[in-house]
Amino acid sequence: xxxxxxxxxxxxxxxxxxxxxxxxxxxxxxxxxxxxxxxxxxxxxxxxxxxxxxxxxxxxxxxxxxxxxxxxxxxxxxxxxxxxxxxxxxxxxxxxxxxxxxxxxxxxxxxxxxxxxxxxxxxxxxxxxxxxxxxxxxxxxxxxxxxxxxxxxxxxxx
Amino acid sequence: xxxxxxxxxxxxxxxxxxxxxxxxxxxxxxxxxxxxxxxxxxxxxxxxxxxxxxxxxxxxxxxxxxxxxxxxxxxxxxxxxxxxxxxxxxxxxxxxxxxxxxxxxxxxxxxxxxxxxxxxxxxxxxxxxxxxxxxxxxxxxxxxxxxxxxxxxxxxxxxxxxxxxxxxxxxxxxxxxxxxxxxxxxxxxxxxxxxxxxxxxxxxxxxxxxxxxxxxxxxxxxxxxxxxxxxxxxxxxxxxxxxxxxxxxxxxxxxxxxxxxxxxxxxxxxxxxxxxxxxxxxxxxxxxxxxxxxxxxxxxxxxxxxxxxxxxxxxxxxxxxxxxxxxxxxxxxxxxxxxxxxxxxxxxxxxxxxxxxxxxxxxxxxxxxxxxxxxxxxxxxxxxxxxxxxxxxxxxxxxxxxxxxxxxxxxxxxxxxxxxxxxxxxxxxxxxxxxxxxxxxxxxxxxxxxxxxxx
Numbered sequence: 001x002x003x004x005x006x007x008x009x010x011x012x013x014x015x016x017x018x019x020x021x022x023x024x025x026x027x028x029x030x031x032x033x034x035x036x037x038x039x040x041x042x043x044x045x046x047x048x049x050x051x052x053x054x055x056x057x058x059x060x061x062x063x064x065x066x067x068x069x070x071x072x073x074x075x076x077x078x079x080x081x082x083x084x085x086x087x088x089x090x091x092x093x094x095x096x097x098x099x100x101x102x103x104x105x106x107x108x109x110x111x112x113x114x115x116x117x118x119x120x121x122x123x124x125x126x127x128x129x130x131x132x133x134x135x136x137x138x139x140x141x142x143x144x145x146x147x148x149x150x151x152x153x154x155x156x157x158x
Numbered sequence: 159x160x161x162x163x164x165x166x167x168x169x170x171x172x173x174x175x176x177x178x179x180x181x182x183x184x185x186x187x188x189x190x191x192x193x194x195x196x197x198x199x200x201x202x203x204x205x206x207x208x209x210x211x212x213x214x215x216x217x218x219x220x221x222x223x224x225x226x227x228x229x230x231x232x233x234x235x236x237x238x239x240x241x242x243x244x245x246x247x248x249x250x251x252x253x254x255x256x257x258x259x260x261x262x263x264x265x266x267x268x269x270x271x272x273x274x275x276x277x278x279x280x281x282x283x284x285x286x287x288x289x290x291x292x293x294x295x296x297x298x299x300x301x302x303x304x305x306x307x308x309x310x311x312x313x314x315x316x317x318x319x320x321x322x323x324x325x326x327x328x329x330x331x332x333x334x335x336x337x338x339x340x341x342x343x344x345x346x347x348x349x350x351x352x353x354x355x356x357x358x359x360x361x362x363x364x365x366x367x368x369x370x371x372x373x374x375x376x377x378x379x380x381x382x383x384x385x386x387x388x389x390x391x392x393x394x395x396x397x398x399x400x401x402x403x404x405x406x407x408x409x410x411x412x413x414x415x416x417x418x419x420x421x422x423x424x425x426x427x428x429x430x431x432x433x434x435x436x437x438x439x440x441x442x443x444x445x446x447x448x449x450x451x452x453x454x455x456x457x458x459x460x461x462x463x464x465x466x467x468x469x470x471x472x473x474x475x476x477x478x479x480x481x482x483x484x485x486x487x488x489x490x491x492x493x494x495x496x497x498x499x500x501x502x503x504x505x506x507x508x509x510x511x512x513x514x515x516x517x518x519x520x521x522x523x524x525x526x527x528x529x530x531x532x533x534x535x536x537x538x539x540x541x542x543x544x545x546x547x548x549x550x551x552x553x554x555x556x557x558x559x560x561x562x563x564x565x566x567x568x569x570x571x572x573x574x575x576x577x578x579x580x581x582x583x584x585x586x587x588x589x590x591x592x593x594x595x596x597x598x599x600x601x602x603x604x605x606x607x608x609x610x611x612x613x
Contacts, residue, residue, distance in 0.1 A: 015204070015219045042320055045222025050308070050319050127200035129216070 003060050005037040006150050011047040011067040015127040018075075018119035018135045022066045025142045032143075038150055055110060062111045064149055066142060068135075069116025076134035078141060080149075081114040113149055115142060160188055161432035163577050164443035167195070168584055170270045172223045173561075173591025177584065178425065178449045179577045181432065190572025191424045192565055192584055193455040194591050205555035210236040210326050210525070210545075213552045217543065218320055220557070223266075223590050225320045226259040226311065227536030228543070228557070231400070235543035236326045236552075238404040238530025240523040247515035248328030250507045254314040254341065255321060256399055256534070257504035261348065262307035263537035264497050265300045267588045268359060271490070274372070274582050278365035283373070296358060299351050306348040310341050310504065327519040338513045345508060349501035356497040363490045374578040375436035386486030386583045388571035392473035393462050393563065395533040395540055398503045402532040410533040410542065414463050415558070420455035423466075423566055427452075437578065459566045460558055466566030469539025470587060471496050485571075489586040524550040536560050538588045561589045 008029060014020030026042040034040065043051050047065070055063065071079055120132040131139075161183075166176035174196045180189045201220055205213045214232025218225040230252055237244065272284040277293070286297050308318045313333055315321030323329050333341070371378040395401040395409040402408065427450045435441035443449075459466060467473070472492040475481030481492055525547030533542045539560030546554040564587045572580050 013219055015201070015216065042317065044219060044225060044320050046225070046319050047222075050222075056305075125196070127204050129204065 003055050004039050005060060006035075006039070006062045006064070007051070007055065007060055008038065008040045008064045008146055008150065009043045009047060009051050009066065010041070011043050011045075011065060013045050013124075014129060016124045017121045017128045018068055018117075018131050019122050019124070020129070020131055021068045021117050021119065021135050021138070024131060024136075025066045025139055025146070028139055028143050029146065032147075035152065038152075060110055062150065063113070064146055065112070065114045066146065067114065067116060068119040068122070069114070071116065071118060073118045074134070075118050075120030075132060076138040077118040078138055078145060079116050079118075080145070081116055083112050083114070086114070115145060115149075117142065159183070162428045162430050162449065163432040163434070164430050164447060164449050165437070165577075165581060166443055168192075168581055169439055170273070170581075171585055171589045171591065172221075173589065175565075175584075175589065175591045176454075177572075177580050178428070178451050179572065179580055180425070180428075181577045185576050185578070187572045187575050187577050187580060189425060190569050190575075190580060191451040191455075192569045192572065192580075193420070193424060193451050194457050194561075194565065195454060196456060196591060201557060202555050205545075205552045208552055209550055210240070210547045210552055213545070213555060214324075214326075214543075215320075217555075217557060221559070221590060223263070224259075224536055224538075224541070224559075226255055226315065227534050227541045228559075229321050229324055230256065231532050231534035231536075231541045231543040231557075232545075233324050233326055234400070234402050234532030234534070235530055235545040235555075236525075236547055238402040238532050239528055239545045239547040240326075240525035240530070241404055241528070242327055242519055242522055243404075244328035244519050245516045246510075247332060247512055248517040250511040251314045251329050251333070251517065252324060253399055253507040254504055254511070255311055255324070257500040257507070258307040258311035258314065260496060260537045261352065261500040261504070262304045262311070263588070264493055264500070265303040265307070265355070267493065267537075268300050268355070269297075270588075271585050272362075274585065275362045275366050276369065276372075278361055281373075284362070296355070299355055303348060303351050303355060306344045306351070310344050310348075313337050313341050325518075327522040329517040332513050332515060332517045333511070335513050338508060338511055342505070342508050345501055345504050349498065349505065352497040352501050356494045359494045359497075360491060363487055363494070367487045372579060372582075375434060375438055377436075377578070379576045379578045381579065382574055382576075384485060385575055385579070386489065386568075386571045386586060387484050387574070388468070388567060390465055390567040390570055391463070391467045392476050393467040393469050393540055394474040394477040394535065396535050397474055397478040397499070398535065400532065400534040400540075403530050410531070410540070412529070412531055412544070415542075416461045416464070417458045418461060420457065420459060421452040423459045424451035424455050424569070426450060434578075455565075457562045457565060460563055462563075466570075467563055468567045468587075469560050469563045471537075473539065474535060486583050486586040493588065524548075527553055529554070538590050539563060559590070561587070561591055564589065 010022030010026035012019040012022035023042045029040045160180045178191045217232040218229040272286045312318040316323030430447040433445045472489045475492045527548035531544040542558040544556045
């Protein structure tokens with residue numbers, strides 16, 4: 001099965017500075033031993049159509065999405081959201097249409113949590129590689145938070 | 159007198175683009191411009207000085223739909239520049255990955271175009287998400303094809319979305335005997351489903367071709383028999399995989415390529431004086447909107463033998479399989495024919511794959527700064543990456559992505575179509591426009607980015 005019980009997805013584009021937060025967290029997470037029922041995915045820009053339309057509600061019961069989110073806080077601040085907290089269209093699919101609310105479709109059968117990090121710098125359309133210090137510093141906290149969310153005992157020594 | 163209508167943004171395809179159409183009194187397009195409105199800059203600059211391993215990974219991030227094609231084209235451009243041969247079993251793994259990507263992409267495109275089509279024998283358009291039969295089983299089949307393709311891609315490529323296994327000189331690792339068997343079983347299941355899905359899609363497309371009209375925004379719009387015809391020519395380098403400057407017989411030529419600026423191809427400043435609020439998804443742009451495709455277009459216009467060309471499934475079939483159907487419907491049919499081709503080519507590569515064979519070159523040269531290029535036949539057309547590598551570092555890098563070729567060609571193919579179905583012509587190219595940032599905006603009032611653009 002492509003998608004097991006728990007799926008952790010990092011979304012974003014590392015070519016636009018802090019937008020690479022999601023994939024950077026996935027890179028950290030994949031260095032750690034994780035239970036067999038957990039899969040971590042670097043979805044890049046392809047989240048909605050590669051992941052959300054393929055999750056299998058029969059096998060997947062928890063989805064954690066890691067992304068940058070602009071909620072007006074200090075850069076590097078983390079906040080946990082539920083799908084209903086997001087304004088319509090915020091997880092807009094690449095095709096600007098009905099698939100655009102994949103989370104709404106899934107949330108009744110799958111427990112969905114979104115971990116958002118306030119970015120400092122998103123350089124689109126200019127490309128720039130590398131997270132700002134504030135957002136880099138949020139990575140270990142995010143890893144800890146995600147491990148807690150998926151019930152992995154990780155101690156407090158992070 | 160000509161009127162100007164603007165459809166912005168166009169929908170149900172990857173990325174953001176728009177249509178500016180000059181139409182006659184009957185609403186028939188006299189001149190159409192289809193252009194990208196998502197600026198993305200800097201990948202070429204970003205690549206300079208990076209290692210030849212890093213650059214294909216960077217290149218794969220410019221797109222949310224085609225990371226596999228960009229990874230393979232990027233790596234092979236490096237290999238062409240440094241003149242590195244890689245082992246046959248690595249090639250087989252790459253072909254498997256390529257075919258998995260293509261099959262999955264066709265399935266995704268099916269979902270995107272089906273709402274333009276009718277259930278044969280009815281005046282009911284297809285909603286791929288309806289729980290009702292027969293559409294429900296079709297949607298399930300599409301999802302299963304995507305799941306099979308992604309799983310095979312994950313096994314051969316290391317990861318399902320951004321493949322981690324391909325590298326300069328071959329692949330990081332071969333697969334196990336067990337994994338080979340699993341890919342084979344999945345591909346056999348996929349082939350059966352691909353046959354069924356191809357038959358279904360062809361029936362639906364042929365049915366549409368026989369219709370006199372289609373409903374758009376509550377009106378019956380005539381469908382011309384020549385919808386999407388153009389005389390721009392085709393470009394394809396291989397029926398399945400691609401070619402490089404280091405191939406024994408390269409099937410693409412850098413010398414035949416030139417690029418011109420958008421202002422040589424698109425129309426200049428104009429004002430919208432025809433609007434239709436009933437056009438799907440919010441209507442067309444209001445009367446009085448200023449448009450200027452020459453200045454707004456975010457891509458150059460690539461020329462091959464002096465003119466823009468069509469790339470993609472029909473170009474491949476015309477070039478390699480004597481396919482002769484033109485226009486929008488010809489493109490749709492050609493794409494469905496590639497469904498089964500993908501699985502046959504995948505099965506053949508899996509069959510030939512020796513899981514105990516070598517997948518990495520013994521010697522990987524570091525490059526002397528020569529220019530090398532690789533053309534990968536991505537699902538939506540020829541994806542060319544060009545590179546100069548010296549001492550393992552990239553000195554120069556450039557990408558010519560498929561839809562950049564198709565923008566200019568499709569613009570000409572719009573002539574003669576009723577403007578209300580211009581988007582049907584665009585969608586037949588399975589456009590992948592460009593990428594942009596990706597960000598959740600919690601409070602749209604206070605914050606910068608208007609919306610999240612994926613891909």
